[in-house]
Amino acid sequence: MGFLAWLQQLGADADVAAKGFQARPLYLAVAVLLPVTIGLFVGFGLRLIERVFGVTLAKGGH
Amino acid sequence: MSAGEFFLGLDSFPLLIFFGLVIGALGGFFGVGGGFLMVPMLNVVFGIPYNIAVGSDLGQMCGMSTAATVRHMRYGNIDFKLGFLMIAGTAVGVEVGASVLELLKHSGSLTLFGRSIDLMTFVMSVLYAALLIFLAQAMIRESLRAVRALAHADEGGDQTPMSPTVVRLRTLRLWPMVSLPRSGIESISLWVILGVGFLTGWLSGMLGVGGGFIRMPALVYILGCPTVVAVGTDLFEIVFSSGYGVLTHAFKGNVHLVLVLALLIGTTVGAQVGASYTRKAGGPWVRFGFGCLAFVGVIMVAVKLYLKMFHG
Numbered sequence: 001m002g003f004l005a006w007l008q009q010l011g012a013d014a015d016v017a018a019k020g021f022q023a024r025p026l027y028l029a030v031a032v033l034l035p036v037t038i039g040l041f042v043g044f045g046l047r048l049i050e051r052v053f054g055v056t057l058a059k060g061g062h
Numbered sequence: 063m064s065a066g067e068f069f070l071g072l073d074s075f076p077l078l079i080f081f082g083l084v085i086g087a088l089g090g091f092f093g094v095g096g097g098f099l100m101v102p103m104l105n106v107v108f109g110i111p112y113n114i115a116v117g118s119d120l121g122q123m124c125g126m127s128t129a130a131t132v133r134h135m136r137y138g139n140i141d142f143k144l145g146f147l148m149i150a151g152t153a154v155g156v157e158v159g160a161s162v163l164e165l166l167k168h169s170g171s172l173t174l175f176g177r178s179i180d181l182m183t184f185v186m187s188v189l190y191a192a193l194l195i196f197l198a199q200a201m202i203r204e205s206l207r208a209v210r211a212l213a214h215a216d217e218g219g220d221q222t223p224m225s226p227t228v229v230r231l232r233t234l235r236l237w238p239m240v241s242l243p244r245s246g247i248e249s250i251s252l253w254v255i256l257g258v259g260f261l262t263g264w265l266s267g268m269l270g271v272g273g274g275f276i277r278m279p280a281l282v283y284i285l286g287c288p289t290v291v292a293v294g295t296d297l298f299e300i301v302f303s304s305g306y307g308v309l310t311h312a313f314k315g316n317v318h319l320v321l322v323l324a325l326l327i328g329t330t331v332g333a334q335v336g337a338s339y340t341r342k343a344g345g346p347w348v349r350f351g352f353g354c355l356a357f358v359g360v361i362m363v364a365v366k367l368y369l370k371m372f373h374g
Contacts, residue, residue, distance in 0.1 A: 004072050004075060004320055004323070005072065007319040007320050007323065008072060008319070008320050010319055011317070011318055011319045011320070023312055023313050023314075023315060027312060027317075027319075028309065028312045028313065030319060031121060031308055031309065031311075031312035031317040031319060031322070032124070032305060032308055032309050032312070034121070034125075034319065034322060034323065034326075035121045035122065035123075035124040035125030035128065035308065035322060035326055036124060036125065036128050036305065038125045038128075038129075038323075038326055038330070039124065039125035039126065039127070039128025039129040039132070039301075040128055040129070040132060042125070042129040042330050043128060043129035043130070043131070043132025043133055044132055046129070046133060047132065047133060047136055
């Protein structure tokens with residue numbers, strides 16, 4: 001749960017109602033990099049599986 | 063309300079993964095992204111405010127489209143020149159959509175039939191209901207047409223006549239003109255490409271949907287892309303529109319990181335499962351089922367809005 005709690009805490013600091021609010025750079029970076037990293041990992045992982053096992057997996061939707 | 067003010071306990075993490083898995087499986091089965099179902103259902107089922115549902119869904123979409131784009135790159139299905147040109151229009155559209163949502167977030171409540179309701183919830187519910195009705199009827203009509211065509215064993219490919227508007231856009235000679243050799247397009251106005259990008263970007267920024275249901279037909283019928291290139295380029299475009307969308311929503315505190323992670327895990331697995339089952343079902347009937355499913359979504363949104371208005 002350590003990583004999840006850290007993510008929760010990172011978001012909890014994003015108090016947009018506070019005067020002069022600016023989102024934390026780390027929160028912004030994680031918001032973009034988390035999905036992109038997982039996407040790259042999954043995409044290249046599936047390509048590797050297709051190459052190694054010689055199968056064509058379903059491409060899914062968008 | 064921001065992601066910081068909205069509390070979502072970590073104990074709901076497995077439930078959100080399961081929810082993502084169901085939506086991902088439905089999206090994979092029907093061959094769509096599922097953003098138009100994901101956002102209203104996050105609001106209806108989990109009570110997540112629309113601004114946070116949109117911001118977090120864009121994060122999920124960014125991951126899913128990155129994975130799919132990596133796979134389409136292998137098959138050379140992406141027209142990078144078209145994709146990069148469209149990004150300019152998309153970015154402006156996303157920013158406008160996110161700003162409208164931000165405006166709604168801070169615009170208080172509305173009194174209707176003597177009852178007070180949050181303006182953002184009301185406008186977003188109505189927009190989603192309209193979007194789902196539009197998609198459902200289009201999909202059901204198209205699937206029934208396809209079933210009839212199969213029954214009459216029509217041959218000779220797609221004979222659907224192009225509407226005058228589509229023909230006008232395709233032949234528009236408004237400077238600057240660009241050529242797209244990868245898509246086999248000799249010359250098309252840059253403004254048409256930017257316009258398609260802006261419209262789908264606006265939908266992404268405001269409603270948290272990929273916009274593929276507009277971009278795909280636009281790429282195929284207005285620009286004249288081959289379908290396989292349209293699919294790859296559409297996914298490539300979604301990486302940027304959702305990536306930019308998640309960034310601009312993060313600036314507004316609308317991205318719930320734990321929610322993004324849970325949805326991404328669920329949809330990644332679910333999309334593979336759903337897509338593998340599509341092969342076993344008949345194409346037109348799959349689209350018919352999707353249309354019916356979208357109508358169920360309309361009913362759920364309407365019921366939630368009614369309950370919110372009349373039962374607090």
